[in-house]
Amino acid sequence: MMRRSASALALAALALCGTPARAQPAVSRETIAAPLQPGAIDLPVAKGTPQREVWHLDGTQVAVRNVTRPTLTPVLPVGRGTGAAMIVAPGGGFLGLAIEKEGWDVARWLAGHGIAAFVLKYRVLPTPADQAVFAGEMASVVRGGKASFAPPADTPDPALEDARAALALLHQRAAQFAIDPDRIGMMGFSAGGMLTRSLATRPAGYMPAFIAPIYPMMNAVPVPANAPPMFVALASDDPLFGKSPFGLVDSWRAAGKPVEFHYYTTGGHGFGLGKPGTPSEGWMDQLYRWLSSSGFLTGEK
Template sequence: MAGFRFSVSRYGIVPLPAARRTAMKWRARGVAATSALLAVAALLPAGPAVAQSGISTEAVAAPAQPDTVLLPTAERVDREVWHKSDGGRLAVRNVTRATLTLFRPAEPRTRAAVIIAPGGAFLGLEMDKEGWLIARWFASHGVTALVLKYRTLPTPPDQKVFVAELDKMIAGQPSVLAPPADTPPAALADGLAALRYVRGHAAELGIDAKRVGFMGFSAGGFLTRSVIEHGGADKPDFAAPIYPNMGPMQVPADAPPMFVAIAADDFLLARQQGLPLLESYRAAGRSIEFHLFSKGGHGFAAAAAGSPEEGWLDLMLRWMRTQGLLAARGDK
């Protein structure tokens, strides 16, 4: 990459002048969804089984997923393609059968539960980095966690073809990949189905049906906003969009308390004048807590030790406690 200048675009880091072409193409499409996958892709070294994007060109077998239930929105045909993504972690695309995977908390258990939606620009899902890893952290802190594998937009079935098209998109060339402007209807339906499932099984999960939260990363943050805006009676009791769309939001009069975390050098912030998401929530008179970290880029997930965003999960847990969400079993 020596000799190249780079620019942060809506979907990643691309060489100039390709970045300018990419920005023009995506602006014309109204593209808004983003992905940690694409944000880091152009920075990863190429190798014999890894393309320019940093994603493996080989598909892998689906991992064992114990304590997983199929949601009623699931389609009949399973088209999933699993592969290695950022740092060799597992990711999936072409999801057609929405599921919830349960991570049971250690004792003493609280009565709260959180549904976790990984990111991936609605083209795929970072199941390991932004799903299972986060769920295990919450479970180790006494919170029931459920990772939502929601339906994604169709992409080429062949992994090599998919990576080639992704590389084209990163380079600003014509590509069959077209991330959506906002949460697709299928993903929204899966998010709401997940909320209904968790509340409907609150007794067997040992949780309070009135303490069910929803959090998501990047595109999962878009989905988190959407289940609030369009959820009606099914909307979550608390929400945490992490490095989400920071644009204005239609905030319901009874919107739940919200926790937001993002890094100051996240390219999503460059798309906005001010902080419209926060301003929307405040204008509606609803509770919001916001953390802006000095660095971290897009896609910091659980955050590395020693990074500016280190410990944000502890901040969220403290926020949950101050919101009265962490009462132990047996408490009212």
Template sequence: MHWTMRIGGLIAAGALAAAAVPAVAQDGRMTPMAAPAEPNAIALGTGGVKDQPAPEAWFRQYGVAMTRNVSTATLTPFLPDPAKATGAAVIVAPGGGFLMLSMENEGWRVAKALADRGIAAFVLKYRLRPTPAAMGDFEQAVGAMFASVGKPQSRLSPDAAIAGLSDQIADGRAAVALVRARAKEWRVDPARIGMIGFSAGAMTTMATALAAPDTRLAFVAPIYGSMEAVKVPANAPPMFAVLAADDPLFARKGFGLIDAWQQANRPVEFHLYQAGGHGFGLGKKGTTSPGWFDAFVRWLDTNGVLAAK
């Protein structure tokens, strides 16, 4: 296994992925909402979650829909108009610290934007760690996670971190396998399937690509994910990475991930935006961070991903 990412402590840090400020901060209240209809969601059949005490629950925070206690992984297609379909496909992995998923901000909106560009997108609702059923208790659990972020004792060994992502890796692999299996139906080229992830979703993306290289991803795009160094295999996919210089989690800690890709002589493009914080999705107004999406599509095009082969 080539996966040696030093993500000790980032399992804890990932709880910040849903927003740039703590859940208990002003305007960050979590408001329960009815589960939205997901008629196109396809169960991946990867199993459940051990010791899950509560059912999946949806809520709004910062005006966007989120979910937690996901115990059944699903994949939801967002297909482009056949007249402008490029044949390229992207698995989209939202963030949320493995405690929740920012389905609207980092899932549906991103998938719709990709489909508008002729790229088939598939939102991965991957399994999460159990959280308390009561919203107040859940908010306290998220707050406690904030308190441990960055502390040396919160760091995990690489092996422990990898073991902690086994469910997410299995879900990522199953998502890629499903898109390949139905590629003809969805007008997708099996050789042009990549994965994009946000924060904890970026970790899921990198783990899927590097711990399970047989997924044969055409590209990976970690968006405001960890910049820690990894051991890069010779056949690692091209990478497009994005980070804001004021990210409270991953900025000012070096760019080991980018350096590792370069040293392995693998294609990499990296955009460091002056401002944007964490959890900005398609971009934060008043900053240059919204430019990442257009840059990503241009990068895909330049690398031949959007051209039929």
């Protein structure tokens, strides 16, 4: 059990940085100021919840951890959009969020293709407040050492509450954002993909119209009768989930629900918008074509 836990934490450390250990950029030992997040909407939390966010760089890209106050940040099309909307959930092992690579960058791509995007900064598990301590523990884990934190076995309740709140908010404010409430979907990366999957399999209130878990945990799940169509992308050389059985996809198929699955030969874990020079490079275009052919960009489903 201890050996399996150590392995899971090492994989979570790689997920947080989104690259293999041999090429992993160092987690900065310095913090940065919280960047501007124009239009960010606060999601519900208990009154008096302290702000504990720690912003830093993973390699050259912005990340955040110790999120205690969730937000939803709109990134909207310029001019008339398709009316479709996508909640975007970054990954990071529920220990932090790769919010630039798997959030803002993805949202800008979607908005540029007429899809209103909303980046979900959801609550994550606590890690050391001191950035140098956190960076040191992350480096230790990648080398096989220990850390004072560990990834969860399943989606934490606060993160799922944030996803549900984000979906409800978009339904309630659909007219404000010029989106069709029947065409609001969710996509997520790694842990964000796990969160996306949980939103569709543990519904409470609104159900997303479609989901796209990207390099998610692939274990089988119970599929509700009203489960939405699903798009999945994964690389076979992903060190976390690439060699796993395709239980998630098989669950959708067994339930008779629409599913599109792209299993790339290379791309690793954390390929974001696509790793240049690998088959994963064009996966966003494939997602767009799937959305279009499924009627989600026109409302003619």
